[in-house]
Amino acid sequence: MEALMQRPLNVLALQHVPFEGLGQIEPWLLARGHRLTVAHVYDSPELPPAGDVDLLVIMGGPMGVHDEASYPWLEAEKHFVGSVIAAGAAVLGICLGAQLIAAVLGARVGPNPQKEIGWFPITAVEHEGEGHTRLFRFPATATVLHWHGDTFALPAGARHLARSAACEHQAFQVGSRIIGLQCHLETTPEALRQMLAACGDDLQPETCVQSADQLLAADAATYADLHALLGQVLEHLVGEVQGQRQPQDQLQ
Numbered sequence: 001m002e003a004l005m006q007r008p009l010n011v012l013a014l015q016h017v018p019f020e021g022l023g024q025i026e027p028w029l030l031a032r033g034h035r036l037t038v039a040h041v042y043d044s045p046e047l048p049p050a051g052d053v054d055l056l057v058i059m060g061g062p063m064g065v066h067d068e069a070s071y072p073w074l075e076a077e078k079h080f081v082g083s084v085i086a087a088g089a090a091v092l093g094i095c096l097g098a099q100l101i102a103a104v105l106g107a108r109v110g111p112n113p114q115k116e117i118g119w120f121p122i123t124a125v126e127h128e129g130e131g132h133t134r135l136f137r138f139p140a141t142a143t144v145l146h147w148h149g150d151t152f153a154l155p156a157g158a159r160h161l162a163r164s165a166a167c168e169h170q171a172f173q174v175g176s177r178i179i180g181l182q183c184h185l186e187t188t189p190e191a192l193r194q195m196l197a198a199c200g201d202d203l204q205p206e207t208c209v210q211s212a213d214q215l216l217a218a219d220a221a222t223y224a225d226l227h228a229l230l231g232q233v234l235e236h237l238v239g240e241v242q243g244q245r246q247p248q249d250q251l252q
Contacts, residue, residue, distance in 0.1 A: 009034045009054035009241055014041050014077060016061030016096060019198040023186035024227045025057060028234055045073045050083035054241050055090045058097030060184065062199055064150055065096070065103045078104050090177040090237040095148055098172075098180030105155035105174065112151035116166040117202060118210030119143055119218055122183060125160045134176040136236045138162045142229055143222060144183040145215075147195060147202070151182065166208040177240040185230035189223065192216065 011034050013022055022038065029036050034055075039047055058081065068074045082104045085091060093101040099109045124138035138161055146164070154160055154172050161171035161179075170182045187195075196203075196212055203209055 006242055008032075009238060010052055011036045011055045011057065012048065012053045013038045013057040013059060014097070015039065015059050016042055016063065017198070018042075019194040020060050021191065021194075022057070022059065023184075023188045023191040024230055025186045025234070028227075028231055032238075034238075041073050041077050042071070045076055047076075047080050050080065050087045050089070053084050053087070053089045055092070055237060056081070056084045058091070058093040058100055060095030060097060060147070063096065065099045065109045085178065088177075090241050091179070092233065092237055093180040094186060095182060095184060098182055099150060099152045101174075101178065101180045102152035102155050102172075105158075107155040107158075108153040109150060112149060112167050114166055114208055115149045115202070115204075115206055116146040116164065116208045117148075118146060118208065118215060119222065120146055120164055120166065120208065122162045122164045122170045124162055127159065134240070135159060136161060136173055136179060136233060138171065139229070142225065144185060144226060144229070145187045145192070145218075146183050146208075147199070148182060149202075152180070177237055179233060179237065181233070185226055185233065187223075187226065189216075189218075192218075 011029055013025070013036065015021060015038055026036060063071050063074070065074065078100060081100055085104065091101060103109045121141050121143050122138065123141050127135065151167055151169055154169060155174055158172040158174045160169065161173055164170050167182060172180050192215060196215065200212060203212060
């Protein structure tokens with residue numbers, strides 16, 4: 001039974017643009033022996049059966065969840081995400097990925113009151129009287145990378161996990177094994193440079209938009225803390241699957 005509980009997971013990552021890859025997620029998964037497949041949905045719409053996926057990771061991208069006219073593969077992707085959720089897999093959505101989860105679960109997705117691009121703190125949302133270990137808990141505060149103009153409402157039944165000064169909904173959890181992150185915990189220095197090269201025009205002067213120099217000034221300690229938090233999120237989701245809990249389990 002112990003071997004079963006610790007089996008390597010079949011992880012599928014959905015990537016929406018060439019310049020926004022998995023960052024630190026990939027080495028974390030491979031170092032622990034998990035089987036990783038990356039689907040470039042912008043290039044090839046072919047996806048495996050939803051039931052073959054233990055953990056689905058949905059990456060970010062500059063498009064919006066309602067941009068099917070420009071990105072027709074979005075419609076099929078949303079259908080696939082819904083099928084994976086229904087099959088009981090663990091799901092992690094990052095930025096656009098979190099917005100896709102929210103949209104699939106019936107929540108509104110649209111413009112945030114302001115753009116948020118840069119290194120800004122998020123704060124944990126406390127749930128009084130809830131000590132259940134299956135609710136992921138953010139640290140009281142953490143400095144993370146943001147790069148978004150849209151935001152999501154909370155899906156029905158979701159737990160609000162974190163907020164920032166510029167964006168109320170930074171993270172949510174549905175059930176025990178679905179987590180959406182508006183912020184980027186996976187970013188590496190090289191990944192950030194690629195995003196700047198592709199989307200540097202987003203850095204128009206606004207209250208919560210930093211300059212390229214400010215974005216690139218993050219030191220090794222900042223990235224170490226960022227990736228430690230990413231590891232905690234991934235450990236939570238992997239543990240939910242390896243623990244062989246039923247997908248309908250709720251956070252009671």
